[in-house]
Amino acid sequence: MEIIFLLMAALSIIAYVICIVIIIDVIKMQLFKIAPTLPSRKVMRKAILAEIRKIRPDAKTVIDIGSGLGGMAMLIAREFPKSNVAGVEFKILPFCFSWIIRFFRGPKNCRFIFGDATRFIKDKKFDIAVCYSGPWLMHAIEPYRNNFNILLSLDFPLPNTKPAQTIMLHKDSLGQHRIYVYERKA
Numbered sequence: 001m002e003i004i005f006l007l008m009a010a011l012s013i014i015a016y017v018i019c020i021v022i023i024i025d026v027i028k029m030q031l032f033k034i035a036p037t038l039p040s041r042k043v044m045r046k047a048i049l050a051e052i053r054k055i056r057p058d059a060k061t062v063i064d065i066g067s068g069l070g071g072m073a074m075l076i077a078r079e080f081p082k083s084n085v086a087g088v089e090f091k092i093l094p095f096c097f098s099w100i101i102r103f104f105r106g107p108k109n110c111r112f113i114f115g116d117a118t119r120f121i122k123d124k125k126f127d128i129a130v131c132y133s134g135p136w137l138m139h140a141i142e143p144y145r146n147n148f149n150i151l152l153s154l155d156f157p158l159p160n161t162k163p164a165q166t167i168m169l170h171k172d173s174l175g176q177h178r179i180y181v182y183e184r185k186a
Ligand SMILES: C[S@@+](CC[C@H](N)C(=O)[O-])C[C@H]1O[C@@H](n2cnc3c(N)ncnc32)[C@H](O)[C@@H]1O
Pocket: 034, 035, 036, 037, 038, 039, 040, 064, 065, 066, 067, 068, 069, 070, 071, 072, 088, 089, 090, 091, 094, 115, 116, 117, 118, 131, 132, 133, 137
């Protein structure tokens, strides 16, 4: 009886914590105009993989800026086993989800970092950066665009930089999807 009571108490505390985390995330989304954790679709991921294969199949370092549930980062890591892939996410629930999945199922060449990606990228260089987030994030990463040899952004362009290429993807209820390709200026 006591054990059941303790179990119920523990479950209630976990439920409260999850609710509080969700509320904090919703407030953050409203305040900072952050995109919801909407994973990229399979067709978008395939297009990103094809682009990496075409431009930089030997990429040693790859970052997913705003990795959400981690699907994109883990897929890239599986497809390019010689690359080191980092996913950075600042929402605790998606981050924990990605971390747990990666812990149990790999791939080993993928890691997830909890925190603000715009701070994380400041003093680091990557062969490839991918992102699928929103205008706020694109604005925030623009000053560091030369930290990436190639930046592949799904749907959201850098506000003040012309892409080297724009790849048209499919259309759906959210509109026309695109990949904006940016190359580092020498
Ligand atoms: C639309 S999801 C995309 C997830 C994943 N990249 C994919 O393609 O499936 C965008 C994620 O970026 C995260 N994000 C937005 N700004 C961020 C920042 N400054 N630092 C870390 N994560 C951020 C959001 O919390 C959200 O989970």
